[in-house]
Amino acid sequence: MRYWKEWKQSILHLFFPSLCALCKQALLVQEKILCMACEHKLPYTYYHALPNNETTLRLAGRFPFQHASSLFYFTQESDVQQLMHALKYKHHPEIGTYFGSLLGQQLSKEKSFKAIDGIVAIPLHYKKEQQRGYNQSNLIAAACAEAMGLPFYNKAIVRKRFTQTQTLKTRSERVDNMEAAFFINNTELLIGKQLLIIDDVLTTGATVEACALQILKIPGTQVSIATIGIVI
Ligand SMILES: [Zn+2]
Structure with a gap:
């Protein structure tokens, strides 16, 4: 057979x-x-093995976290940007799965990510998810969880509304506004867990910060962060 x-x-x-x-x-x-x-040419950061990497420095002091890493450097017109574009706008969900397993294979070898109990993804608003047919971060997170042998807590966090234009607001108002967009759907499931939050690309880190701040309200939780790309 x-x-x-x-x-x-x-x-x-x-x-x-x-x-x-x-x-x-x-x-x-x-x-x-x-x-x-082409796979050999991908711009790996190897941040998972560097405690003071750029992802960590960008998020430092904004919320407490254990570890943070990004798999690739993300620059305009690069191969990673092209793949991410195909994933988000040209209906190639298999690229999300591919990215997620590369990330999971890398993190599963790293001691600092061994204490993680489960994985969550930054949610998209359901209207956006409907338009796209999937949430790319969910695909990345599911494949990463499988490669790391960890549970993926899909739908534990939801996004309530489209975030409005953020101009004319102070940084702290912007964070509050973003934070209110995330809603923990299943608090019981996440209590006391060390969670790995997955996002596609890290730019300013505002979205990750807002989502992490909501998760950290759950008693006993700790968070680590992993993204596929980091804009440099
Ligand atoms: Zn090729």
Whole structure:
């Protein structure tokens, strides 16, 4: 049965090879999303092994957290930006799963992320999720959780409304406004847990901060942060 399945896959692959999402060359059977050459060129930060990395420094002093890391540098016109764009706007959910498993494989090797009990993702407003068909951070988080052998607490946090334009407000007003947008749907489930919050790309960190501040109101919780990209 297994051979039959493999044989069928090889034949399918022969006639309809998947293409690398970046260079568009035909992928080998064992390659997923990217060819080996493109995967090797991805700009890994290796922040997971650096305690004073840029992700940590950007969030430091804004809310208490254990560890923070980002998988790739994110710059305009880069390969990571192109992949993230395809994930968010061109209906390629498989890229989210791919990113999430790369992140999970990396974090599962790192001692500082061993104490984590479970994973949560920054939620999208449901209207936005409906438009897109999925929340990209959920896909990343689910694959990351699987690679780390941890539970993913999907839907434990929800986003209540679209965040309004944030101009003309002070930083603390902006954080309050954002914070009110997140609602903990299942407090019981998260009590006393050390959670890893997943987001796609870290820019100013305002969204992560707002979501983390809500989570930290739950008794006994601690948070760590991981994102796929960091804007530098
Ligand atoms: Zn390629």
